[in-house]
Amino acid sequence: MPEDFVVTPWEVKGAIDYDRLITQFGTERITPALLERIRRLAGELHPMLRRGVFYSHRDLNWILDEVEKGHPVALYTGRGPSSGIHIGHMLPWFFTKWLQEKLKATLYFQIKILFKDFEDLDQATKVGYDNILDIIAMGFDPKLTRILVDTEYIHHLYPIAVEAAKRITFSTTQAVFGFTNSNNIGEIFYTSIQAAPAFLPSVLAKKEVPVLIPCGIDQDPHFRVARDVAPRLGFPKPALIHNKLLMSLQGPNAKMSASAPESSIFTTDSEKAAHKKINNAFTGGRATVEEQRRLGANPTICPVFNFYEFIFDPDDKHLAEVDRTCRSGERLCGECKQELWGLVGPFLKKHHEAREKAKDRVEEFVVRD
């Protein structure tokens, strides 16, 4: 029996039943047939597809149709300024990078300075630009990547946003985002700024450009609004591909969040601090070594296993072996964490270096005109 859970763009709580979300949100499952189609077109399947991390979609078949016809498609994703970028934020970025390479698609990456409540716009902008370093450090192709800081690109976004806004009522935002009369008019309006980059490629190209949005399943409602208004604006509906959310290091019912430093690995964590977080992580292990050897552990509730599965271990055979030895009790949590650190540590070191280099590359990626 599924535990109670809540998944909305503004709240994720409890143990998520991802199957039920497909029904609840009205999205479609990525079927084996669809995976086969992607494999044929891309030449391979990204581990996040093989493993069902990206598991749900809207209109993905249409995107593949367009790709088959040789039509250019675009990618769109976004990020609010966050005081720390963690590995959960980056999960869809790894996959987006793969999509960019396979589809040769231009990626529009919106920095949503205005999305969050901030005390000061300058501070939010500073944080946004710090987040951009992490995006650049991911290794996106500078020729195919346009980072849009919404405040600085507003002259392009706003004309599209107002066309969308006039077709979105307050009632709709109440239904989709749970807004009430006491929400401020900036929050209420924001969904139209968030929708704008989904139509921007068509505006810039002066013809219909299909757009695919990789995002966490919790963000689907935002883009449902964009999809609803698209035909009335003369744009194609953006397609979506949804990922499951990375588990908090504090366990399957905890929330990975910038306000809970122990919940994840942040890109600015020192190697020492990150190592310690993994050592302190919740696991699916037993109370005692003796018990674990005898009964085995449970990888399905274990963030350490989740990190292997969702991001850090692309080797299916090795992953199966971790799973097997975890369940059998051959593998203990301490050594499993040690082994995970052997993957996370070098990643973090490399990211730190790339992040430093990114400081000189911001102008290669940020578009303003």
Next chain:
Amino acid sequence: MPEDFVVTPWEVKGAIDYDRLITQFGTERITPALLERIRRLAGELHPMLRRGVFYSHRDLNWILDEVEKGHPVALYTGRGPSSGIHIGHMLPWFFTKWLQEKLKATLYFQIKILFKDFEDLDQATKVGYDNILDIIAMGFDPKLTRILVDTEYIHHLYPIAVEAAKRITFSTTQAVFGFTNSNNIGEIFYTSIQAAPAFLPSVLAKKEVPVLIPCGIDQDPHFRVARDVAPRLGFPKPALIHNKLLMSLQGPNAKMSASAPESSIFTTDSEKAAHKKINNAFTGGRATVEEQRRLGANPTICPVFNFYEFIFDPDDKHLAEVDRTCRSGERLCGECKQELWGLVGPFLKKHHEAREKAKDRVEEFVVRD
């Protein structure tokens, strides 16, 4: 007993009781003492002040204090794209021009492309730029006038607008503008874009710049929202000076509107068409010449007299003579219209010429960077 009337930013209906509006909106009357202060500072009183066309205000004394101290103040007004600019739209512009000259104040003139429901942004922009010709033709000082097309100046307006927006709830817009759940989120947000130029002079100067907004009394609620948020944003509240609305040529209970061509003189009317409109205007006259000679006519309900009084006859002695001879029956409506045309005709001809010349001067006035 006053007739029923409605004055809101989105509706003006019935015979307006301007005294009651002061109570209803909570503004202040322009007192003889305040007029005396203005006369002392400006060296004269504009006819619209002498005659109570501008009759109400908020914080005008503070603006005069600042002027006395030699501090720079700014003026702000705006205009939605209108398919036709009529003499009613222009009423506050005559006065604003006088204020600009007397105060040596920079005027920020916002073209509110986004304010109105439009089918197409390009079309609205085209109409907005056509309206700009009328603004330039008024003779504003190009060195002291910055016309802001909101879509094209949005990179400056938006950062201010979002700071305002986060402090304005949907409840407030319900109370002030009568919005309901079925209003679109663009309309709901717009008041914050309208507020932005009231704070722009302070942002640009990096210090507090007092702003005075001359506008129709019906527009007061818009700026009440701007005044409410100002202190929370660290800006001074914009001051306001309110005019009574020019009467429709169709009578005191009709509405002067771009959708009713007979209701006003439009800047693009041919002289012939304009002359005909004045000839066809409603008046305060009697049913027959005989009756009028005997009983006299009523200038208080007469748009022809209203045009003299509010705009076209700056000569107080002559105006008093028109009033006296109207009431006594010495003056008949036909000759009175003829005489008004003697003032309106040359004005229109001159405006047409200035409007043509304005086509080459747009870049002198519109600021984009």
